[in-house]
Amino acid sequence: MSASAPARSADCARCLALCCVGPAFVASADFALDKPAGVPCPHLRADDLCGIHDRLRERGFGGCAVFDCFGAGQQVVQVTFGGARRRTTAMFDALEVLRPLHEVLALLDEAVASPGHGAAAADLRTRVEALVSLDAGALVDVDLAAVRGEAGALFDAVVVEARTGRRGPDLRGADLVGADLRRRDLRGARLRSALLVGADLRGVDLDRAELLGADLRGADVRGAHLAGALLLTAPQLAATRGDHATTVPAHLARPDHWAPVPPAR
Template sequence: MVTLELRADCGRCAGLCCVAPAFARSADFAIDKPAGRPCPNLAEDFRCGIHERLPEKGFRGCVVFDCFGAGQQVTQVTFGGRDWRGAPGAAGQMFAVLPVMRQIHELLWYVSQALELPAARRLRPRLEAALEEATALAGGTPDELLALDVAEFRGKVNPLLVKASELARAGTRRADHRGANLMGRRMRGADLRGASLRGAVLIGADLRGADLRTADFTGADLRGADLRGADLTGALFLTESQVKAAVTDETTRR
């Protein structure tokens, strides 16, 4: 089975995330940008001209975005190394394929993480089958990718990920905060070992010193959440982009 790269490699992409999506002026983006229009900070070499100064320039949303390697997959594999500047006739299709590929790569990342959980070893055959199917989907043609019902595929994979999480969190407190609105909530020092925080909104939450060992962070919104002194050891499905979105320091344990 082909193994796909699940970490962004901007040097092998064509700045797709700087062109394809729309930006709305907000705390995360300093400007309004319609879909399909290059960000004014995008350089000729497809690099960000303000990469080292994104937060101070008002582009925190760019800092926390993660394509899970979908950008280089679309550029180098799906479109065989072409880019939207050199092949303007294919640009619209490239931009449309990117969010589909990103969802596939995100699922691949989650499944890969689940396969590393010793407690979920009895699910390994099904997880490996899901990994193989997702990898095959990622290798499809532009037309095949655009015709794909990603929601349907996600519906097949999610129950496996939920079960893997339950097995990994067995024996802990396992508080259920799935989809909870915890925006700005004061949870300093809280015992959240093994909690399900899947899809929880934790924007600006005070989680300083909280015990978050083996907590499930699938899809949780951690923008501005204060994790200083928190213990994230063994946290499940916690992405680097989620960590970047939060407030951390040298006392944050992972």
């Protein structure tokens, strides 16, 4: 990450709870109640912090526990709107653009380490950072599809390069919901946008496996080797169930809800 780059993770204390007010939610396994767009969640406190932050999963709000705006919320409030103290609908519009741009930036932070494509990734990161800095009026005209298209092609090239000598199965977009994958060799697998909800990945080695956009909600990764996985983001990791034996990429933190690493004897 460049010294001037915005932080790539949420800082709710510097936001105005935009993600707890702006989106509409339909009651589901991830969010326990219906909520119309623009209406504050009933658990939102007057100080714009969550009243059940330490009990989200137990209370049926697991989706909130894993959500990450990649730092877009504080960018909207502190930069785009100059440290405003009150929410406005224009902030929600800006967040709709900035959140996907910040996600692209988080992935580009990994891609810049690519030996063959790092320079292209750094160039694209600079251009996306310029978009992130636009004012609110210009932000809504950003061509998100074009940014995603260029980034997607670049991530493809990064993955192809990283998998050299380690070609696993091509499972892009595969429906692997609830699948027992413990005996599959997934080293170097392409799992872009794969549905891995509730999949059993215990002990699986995912070295150089592409996980861009894979749905890992509830996937059991206890003992899995994720340290070498490609294009894995913090919210994806937070949605899994891991333990002390799970390895994670160096740029990602171990989720708090995983079993703690036992102390050294």
